Amino acid sequence: xxxxxxxxxxxxxxxxxxxxxxxxxxxxxxxxxxxxxxxxxxxxxxxxxxxxxxxxxxxxxxxxxxxxxxxxxxxxxxxxxxxxxxxxxxxxxxxxxxxxxxxxxxxxxxxxxxxxxxxxxxxxxxxxxxxxxxxxxxxxxxxxxxxxxxxxxxxxxxxxxxxxxxxxxxxxxxxxxxxxxxxxxxxxxxxxxxxxxxxxxxxxxxxxxxxxxxxxxxxxxxxxxxxxxxxxxxxxxxxxxxxxxxxxxxxxxxxxxxxxxxxxxxxxxxxxxxxxxxxxxxxxxxxxxxxxxxxxxxxxxxxxxxxxxxxxxxxxxxxxxxxxxxxxxxxxxxxxxxxxxxxxxxxxxxxxxxxxxxxxxxxxxxxxxxxxxxxxxxxxxxxxxxxxxxxxxxxxxxxxxxxxxxxxxxxxxxxxxxxxxxxxxxxxxxxxxx
Numbered sequence: 001x002x003x004x005x006x007x008x009x010x011x012x013x014x015x016x017x018x019x020x021x022x023x024x025x026x027x028x029x030x031x032x033x034x035x036x037x038x039x040x041x042x043x044x045x046x047x048x049x050x051x052x053x054x055x056x057x058x059x060x061x062x063x064x065x066x067x068x069x070x071x072x073x074x075x076x077x078x079x080x081x082x083x084x085x086x087x088x089x090x091x092x093x094x095x096x097x098x099x100x101x102x103x104x105x106x107x108x109x110x111x112x113x114x115x116x117x118x119x120x121x122x123x124x125x126x127x128x129x130x131x132x133x134x135x136x137x138x139x140x141x142x143x144x145x146x147x148x149x150x151x152x153x154x155x156x157x158x159x160x161x162x163x164x165x166x167x168x169x170x171x172x173x174x175x176x177x178x179x180x181x182x183x184x185x186x187x188x189x190x191x192x193x194x195x196x197x198x199x200x201x202x203x204x205x206x207x208x209x210x211x212x213x214x215x216x217x218x219x220x221x222x223x224x225x226x227x228x229x230x231x232x233x234x235x236x237x238x239x240x241x242x243x244x245x246x247x248x249x250x251x252x253x254x255x256x257x258x259x260x261x262x263x264x265x266x267x268x269x270x271x272x273x274x275x276x277x278x279x280x281x282x283x284x285x286x287x288x289x290x291x292x293x294x295x296x297x298x299x300x301x302x303x304x305x306x307x308x309x310x311x312x313x314x315x316x317x318x319x320x321x322x323x324x325x326x327x328x329x330x331x332x333x334x335x336x337x338x339x340x341x342x343x344x345x346x347x348x349x350x351x352x353x354x355x356x357x358x359x360x361x362x363x364x365x366x367x368x369x370x371x372x373x374x375x376x377x378x379x380x381x382x383x384x385x386x387x388x389x390x391x392x393x394x395x396x397x398x399x400x401x402x403x404x405x406x407x408x409x410x411x412x413x414x415x416x417x418x419x420x421x422x423x424x425x426x427x428x429x430x431x432x433x434x
Contacts, residue, residue, distance in 0.1 A: 064088050065111040075125050078133045078193045085140040086190035108147045116153035116165045128367035136196035143189045146174050160241050161248045162346040167212035170239040199388050209375035213355040218247035225377040255295035258357035262366045263317035264299040271413035276406035277364035280327040281432045295340040297350050374398050
């Protein structure tokens, strides 16, 4: 029977919560407490299954909490050292942070309290990397058991039309004693987040991102696959952001084909050796001849929706995107080719475009597309992520492709500085693949 909060109990819980003391590190708190209170009033109270929220449970709950100030540390460590939940739980068990934890014998609540707009604009990691870290956190909790994960965007009501993270935030209960699908070994789960096998959570990922896309733009037309999306009450109770009664961004013009072209930071400000670009012809070869609209999704050249790290002066990106648009228009004369990067285009809308398109393609390697391409209602074409097993391709609407003859971001950045660098770069992109 689910636990129901009474007013006296809720008051006592809130009082206990306010008495927490900081523990060991300014960026995270840990202490032994009574069963913890819910989020602020903007998040509905939700009964949680045993063992954490059971009136017969007298075990204390250990709280591990990160506030916004701790997120740079959280993401940096998750990127280079390993899954932070694994590391924090190991330390709670008097182990070193570099050893594997044991399944906890007492319940743990692992809480992230985020200012998601700051996380997006000021963080050096992009949306794809942040999602990888947060889903990796949830996967580790699933594997260990007896851990409740709470991810909350304090500014969710204000940023839900702009950002992706509010749509995967919520309360995710311990799975101890509950039937779960096959899971990876703990040592795989605790890897740094670029290698953590979060595809084991793909059912949740697809549900949450498809749900977000429908909430933002609605069902494009009656026969679109999104019309068959089924909302699951148990999952709806987990999510922080409720489904709106009407689309948040109505009357958005969607495309048959959505193509991601990463510009911004690695073109204008600072190159990155891990990213590269394909020739225009390579991308075009995957586009259906039946396509009637093609959208190039990239960072805004102007406006407030771009990350601080992308800069404000864009001179190179318009050249590349303009050449790409002209190439595609010549190659597909019966289609309309649009650039989708106005100042009103948000990162959440970009994800929705990929999820709703018949085809989603990336014009090179980028972690930004991993999650929406694997959650798409259409077909996504992308390079296989490091953490995904070969057999996983059969479980998603994606085709894993190998990019050939890439221009590395570092090489492109160097060419821009040469006397005729612009011409060399444009010629390379527009030439047919060798």
